[in-house]
Amino acid sequence: MSDDELIWRIAGGSGDGIDSTSQNFAKALMRSGLNVFTHRHYPSRIRGGHTYVEIRAAEHEVQSRGDGYNFLLALGDSFARNPQEEAYYGNEEIKPLSENLDELREGGVIIYDEGLVSEDDVEALNLDERAEENDWHVFPLDLRGLAKEHGREVMRNTAGVGATAALLDMDLEHIEDLMEDAMSGDVLEANLDILHEAYEDVNEEYEFEHDLRVPTGEHDTEQALLSGSNAIAYGAIDAGCRFIAGYPMTPWTDVFTILSQNFPDMGGISEQVEDEIAAAALAVGASHAGVKAMSGSSGGGFALMSEPLGLAEMTETPLVLVESMRAGPSTGMPTKPEQADLEHVLYTSQGDSQRVVFAPGNIEEAYEQTRLAFDLAWDYQIPVMLIYDQKLSGENKNVDIEFFDREPSPDLGSTLTEEELKEAAHDNSGKFKRFNYETAEDGVAPRSLPGQKNGRYLATGNEHSPVGHISEDPDNRVAQMDRRLEKLEAIRTELDEERDSTQTYFGEEDAEYGIITWGSSQGAVEEAVDRLNADGHSVRGLSVSDMMPFPEQEVTEFLESVDEAMVVEMNASAQFRGLLQKELGRFGEKLTSLLKYNGNPFEPAEVVEGYEVNVAEEEREPTAQVRIEPAAGD
Amino acid sequence: MSAFNAIGDEREIDRDEYTPGVEPQPTWCPGCGDFGVLKALKQALPEVGKTPEEVLTVTGIGCSGKLNSYLDTYGFHTIHGRALPVARAAKLANPDLEVVAAGGDGDGYGIGGNHFIHSARENHDMTYIVFNNEIFGLTKGQTSPTSPKGHKSKTQPSGSAKTPLRPLSMSLNAGASYVARTAAVNPNQAKEIIKEAIEHDGFAHIDFLTQCPTWNKDARQYVPYVDVQESDDYDFDVHDRAEAAEMMRETEDVLNEGTVLTGRYYIDDDRPSYTQEKKAVGELPDQPLAERYFDDDAEWERSYDLLERHK
Numbered sequence: 001m002s003d004d005e006l007i008w009r010i011a012g013g014s015g016d017g018i019d020s021t022s023q024n025f026a027k028a029l030m031r032s033g034l035n036v037f038t039h040r041h042y043p044s045r046i047r048g049g050h051t052y053v054e055i056r057a058a059e060h061e062v063q064s065r066g067d068g069y070n071f072l073l074a075l076g077d078s079f080a081r082n083p084q085e086e087a088y089y090g091n092e093e094i095k096p097l098s099e100n101l102d103e104l105r106e107g108g109v110i111i112y113d114e115g116l117v118s119e120d121d122v123e124a125l126n127l128d129e130r131a132e133e134n135d136w137h138v139f140p141l142d143l144r145g146l147a148k149e150h151g152r153e154v155m156r157n158t159a160g161v162g163a164t165a166a167l168l169d170m171d172l173e174h175i176e177d178l179m180e181d182a183m184s185g186d187v188l189e190a191n192l193d194i195l196h197e198a199y200e201d202v203n204e205e206y207e208f209e210h211d212l213r214v215p216t217g218e219h220d221t222e223q224a225l226l227s228g229s230n231a232i233a234y235g236a237i238d239a240g241c242r243f244i245a246g247y248p249m250t251p252w253t254d255v256f257t258i259l260s261q262n263f264p265d266m267g268g269i270s271e272q273v274e275d276e277i278a279a280a281a282l283a284v285g286a287s288h289a290g291v292k293a294m295s296g297s298s299g300g301g302f303a304l305m306s307e308p309l310g311l312a313e314m315t316e317t318p319l320v321l322v323e324s325m326r327a328g329p330s331t332g333m334p335t336k337p338e339q340a341d342l343e344h345v346l347y348t349s350q351g352d353s354q355r356v357v358f359a360p361g362n363i364e365e366a367y368e369q370t371r372l373a374f375d376l377a378w379d380y381q382i383p384v385m386l387i388y389d390q391k392l393s394g395e396n397k398n399v400d401i402e403f404f405d406r407e408p409s410p411d412l413g414s415t416l417t418e419e420e421l422k423e424a425a426h427d428n429s430g431k432f433k434r435f436n437y438e439t440a441e442d443g444v445a446p447r448s449l450p451g452q453k454n455g456r457y458l459a460t461g462n463e464h465s466p467v468g469h470i471s472e473d474p475d476n477r478v479a480q481m482d483r484r485l486e487k488l489e490a491i492r493t494e495l496d497e498e499r500d501s502t503q504t505y506f507g508e509e510d511a512e513y514g515i516i517t518w519g520s521s522q523g524a525v526e527e528a529v530d531r532l533n534a535d536g537h538s539v540r541g542l543s544v545s546d547m548m549p550f551p552e553q554e555v556t557e558f559l560e561s562v563d564e565a566m567v568v569e570m571n572a573s574a575q576f577r578g579l580l581q582k583e584l585g586r587f588g589e590k591l592t593s594l595l596k597y598n599g600n601p602f603e604p605a606e607v608v609e610g611y612e613v614n615v616a617e618e619e620r621e622p623t624a625q626v627r628i629e630p631a632a633g634d
Numbered sequence: 635m636s637a638f639n640a641i642g643d644e645r646e647i648d649r650d651e652y653t654p655g656v657e658p659q660p661t662w663c664p665g666c667g668d669f670g671v672l673k674a675l676k677q678a679l680p681e682v683g684k685t686p687e688e689v690l691t692v693t694g695i696g697c698s699g700k701l702n703s704y705l706d707t708y709g710f711h712t713i714h715g716r717a718l719p720v721a722r723a724a725k726l727a728n729p730d731l732e733v734v735a736a737g738g739d740g741d742g743y744g745i746g747g748n749h750f751i752h753s754a755r756e757n758h759d760m761t762y763i764v765f766n767n768e769i770f771g772l773t774k775g776q777t778s779p780t781s782p783k784g785h786k787s788k789t790q791p792s793g794s795a796k797t798p799l800r801p802l803s804m805s806l807n808a809g810a811s812y813v814a815r816t817a818a819v820n821p822n823q824a825k826e827i828i829k830e831a832i833e834h835d836g837f838a839h840i841d842f843l844t845q846c847p848t849w850n851k852d853a854r855q856y857v858p859y860v861d862v863q864e865s866d867d868y869d870f871d872v873h874d875r876a877e878a879a880e881m882m883r884e885t886e887d888v889l890n891e892g893t894v895l896t897g898r899y900y901i902d903d904d905r906p907s908y909t910q911e912k913k914a915v916g917e918l919p920d921q922p923l924a925e926r927y928f929d930d931d932a933e934w935e936r937s938y939d940l941l942e943r944h945k
Contacts, residue, residue: 224944234937285723290924429655451638460711
C-alpha cells in the first residue's frame with residue numbers, strides 16, 4: 001500500500017450522475033499530470049441502488065484499483081425507494097455512506113451530504129466512534145442545499161467535487177476546463193458557482209487536520225483516458241473492421257455502442273438485430289461478402305452464438321467475436337465481473353471445432369490483441385475471439401496517446417483479386433476450388449468473394465469438396481479436416497516466431513515462486529508481485545493472453561523455472577488452472593489456486609495475502625473473500 | 635480494376651450456366667416439389683439478366699437447403715433457420731449482389747421464425763423462397779409449423795393439436811412488401827412470380843408449395859390449384875393492404891380444406907427497401923462497402939482522431 005496515492009471513491013445511487021462526475025474528475029487528475037485508474041461498481045438497476053466509482057491517482061504507474069481507498073464522497077441515493085430498515089434493499093438513502101466504511105483506510109477522509117442523509121441515520125452508524133478508532137476525518141456538508149440554492153439539486157455532485165478539491169488543496173483549473181467542455185449557458189454558470197462556493201466554504205470553515213493531499217506528477221507525453229471497451233472498439237476500427245452486428249447485453253454493449261456511434265461517419269455498418277444468433281450470423285454474412293466484420297456478446301448471449309461460430313469455422317469465414325464475461329451461471333450478476341466463461345468460449349460448438357482465443361490483460365493489450373485478432377482471422381480464415389470481462393470493459397486508465405498512432409490495416413488477408421482468380425484452379429464446370437487442400441499452405445486455401453469473376457463456389461456448413469459441394473467421401477473428409485487442423489499449429493508457430501509474445505511477465509527473472517494469471521486480473525497480480533519482491537520475497541509473475549492455441553513452450557519454461565506457482569483467477573472452478581494442466585499434462589503438484597468470485601475484482605493485497613497463506617504456510621484462513629484450492633496431493 | 639466485375643455484366647445468359655457440371659445430381663426424391671423451385675429459378679434468373687456470379691443464394695438446412703448445391707451461383711448453405719440473417723448482411727455489405735434466400739417450412743417458419751419476422755419488418759431487398767411442403771422432410775417426416783391440425787406423425791402420433799401457421803398473413807403483418815404463393819405444379823406462374831420477386835425492391839416472400847411424395851402421402855398435393863389473378867372468382871387489388879389481407883385469410887382457410895389458391899397477394903412498390911432507408915439515415919455508405927477494400931485510393935479513417943475526446 002502506498003501513501004503517495006489518492007483513491008477517491010464517489011458513492012451514490014444509480015442515475016445520480018456518479019459515472020459522469022467521476023469521469024470528469026479522473027480526467028482532471030490525469031490532466032494535472034497524474035496516472036489514473038478507475039473501478040466502477042454498480043447494480044443492475046436504472047435508478048437507485050448503491051453505486052460507486054473509485055479513482056486511483058498517483059505519480060507512479062497504476063495497474064489496478066489498488067487496496068481499499070482513502071477518500072469517500074458519499075452523496076446519498078436520491079432515488080432510494082425503501083427507507084425502512086427491514087425493506088428488501090435496506091435503507092438505500094444512506095448506503096453510499098454506510099456500505100463503504102469497511103474499506104476506508106486509516107486516516108481517510110469522508111464527506112457526506114447532510115442535505116440528503118438524516119442525522120439519525122448517521123448516528124445509528126456509530127460514525128463518530130468509528131472515525132475516532134480509524135483516525136477518519138469526517139466532513140458533513142449540505143451539498144444538496146448548496147446545489148439547490150444556485151441551480152438544481154442534481155448539481156450536488158459538483159459541490160462534492162468542489163469540497164473534495166478544497167480538502168485536497170487541489171487547483172480548480174482542470175475541473176473548470178472540463179466543465180466548460182461539457183456544458184454551456186446557465187447550466188455551466190450554475191455549476192461553476194456551486195464549484196467555487198463549495199471550495200471556498202470548505203476552505204473557510206474547516207481546519208484540515210488530515211494528511212491526505214492530492215499527489216503531484218507530470219506526464220512527458222499527452223495522455224488519453226480510456227476504457228478496455230474503447231481500446232477494443234478502436235483496435236477494430238484500425239484493423240479495418242467496418243461491420244458490427246449485435247444485441248444489447250451488459251457489459252458487451254459498450255463495444256457495440258462505441259462502434260455504432262462511430263461507424264456512420266467512417267462508412268461502416270452497424271446492425272442491432274433480433275437476437276445473438278442473428279447477430280453472429282450477420283457478421284458471418286458480411287464477412288462472406290467481403291467486409292471485415294465482428295460481433296460479440298456476454299455469457300448468456302454468446303451461448304446463442306455457438307452455432308454461427310461453428311458455421312464460420314466450417315465455411316472458413318473470417319470473423320472476430322468478443323465475449324465480455326460477467327458473473328454466471330445464467331443471468332448471474334449482470335454488472336459484476338468474473339472470469340468464468342473461459343471453458344464456454346474455448347469449447348462451445350460441435351465437432352472438432354477450431355478457433356483462436358485471446359484474453360487481453362489491460363487496455364493496451366486490448367487494443368493490440370484486437371488488431372492481431374483481425375489479422376489472424378483474415379489471414380487464416382478462422383474465427384478469432386477476444387475474451388475479457390466487465391472489469392476490463394469498464395475500467396479507465398490513462399494511456400500515452402502515441403501508443404495509438406498507427407496506420408490502419410484494411411487488408412483482407414487470404415482473399416484473392418479477380419486477376420488472381422483467373423490463374424487459380426477450377427473444376428470442369430468452371431467452379432473455383434475454394435477449399436483446395438492440394439495447394440493449401442499452413443492449412444489456408446485462399447478465398448473469393450461473391451460477385452467476383454471466376455470465383456463461384458458453394459460455402460456450406462456441411463463437410464465439402466474443394467469446390468464446396470456437400471461431400472461424405474472419407475478421403476476428402478480426412479484431407480479437409482487435417483487441413484483445417486493445420487491452421488492452429490501454423491498460428492502458434494507464427495505467434496512464437498514472427499510476433500512479439502502476447503504474454504506479460506513481471507517481477508524477478510530467477511525467482512523461486514511464480515504467480516500466474518490471465519485476463520483482467522493481470523494488474524492486481526503485477527502490483528502484488530512488485531510488493532512481494534520489495535518485501536524481500538522472490539516472485540515472478542506471468543499473465544497469459546493466448547488461450548487457444550496455447551503457448552505451451554512459454555508457460556512450460558515459466559513453470560519449470562519456479563518451485564511452486566499460484567494461479568490467480570476470478571472464478572470458483574479454477575478454469576484456467578484446468579486449462580494449464582490439460583495443455584501441459586503436468587505440474588499438478590506445483591499449482592495452487594487463488595480464486596475470487598464474489599463479484600468484485602482482486603485487490604493487490606488479496607493476492608499478497610494469498611501468497612502469504614500459501615507459501616509462508618501461515619496457519620490461517622485468508623481474511624478476504626477468496627478461496628484457496630491446494631495443489632494435487634497437498 | 636473492380637473486385638466485382640461479374641456484377642452488372644450484361645450479356646445473353648444461357649440457362650445451362652446455372653447448372654453445375656455433372657456433379658452433384660440432386661438427391662431429392664422422385665416426384666419432389668423441390669425440383670420445381672430449382673427449375674423456376676434456373677428459368678427466371680437468366681430472364682432477369684442476372685449472371686451466375688452476381689447472384690448469391692443463401693439457404694438453410696433440410697431438403698430445401700440443398701437448392702444451391704444444384705444451382706451454379708455463388709452460394710452459402712448455412713444452418714437450420716439461419717439463412718436470412720446471413721443473407722441480410724451479405725446484401726448490406728454489397729448491395730449490388732442479387733441475394734436470394736431459401737428455406738423450408740420447418741427451417742424458415744419454425745426455427746427461423748424470428749428472423750423471418752424481422753427480415754420482413756425491415757424490408758430487406760431480397761427474395762425469400764420458402765419450400766412449403768407442410769412436413770419436415772430430411773429428418774423423415776415430423777410435423778412442421780404448417781402441417782394441418784390433426785396431422786399424425788412419429789412425433790405427434792395422436793395428431794397435431796396445433797393450428798397451422800399462416801405464412802402469408804404473418805409476412806404481410808410483419809411488413810414484407812411483396813407476398814405471393816405459387817406451387818411446383820404450376821411452373822409458368824412460379825417462374826413469373828420469381829422474376830417479379832427478384833425485380834421487386836424490398837423483401838419479397840414467396841410461399842412455394844412443394845409436394846412431398848415420400849412423407850406427406852396423405853396431404854393434398856396442391857392439385858388442382860387456382861390462379862387468383864387468372865380466375866374470375868377473385869377480384870381484389872394486390873396493392874390494397876386490407877383487400878390483400880382478406881384474400882390471404884381466405885386462401886389460408888381453404889388450403890386446409892383442399893382448395894389451393896396461388897398468385898400474387900400483396901405488392902407494395904412505394905415502400906422503400908431497407909437499403910434505401912438505411913442510406914437515408916446515413917447508416918449505409920453510398921458505394922458498396924465490400925468494394926472499398928479493393929480500392930487503392932480509399933481513405934481509411936483510423937481511431938486516432940477519436941482520442942480527442944479522451945484527452
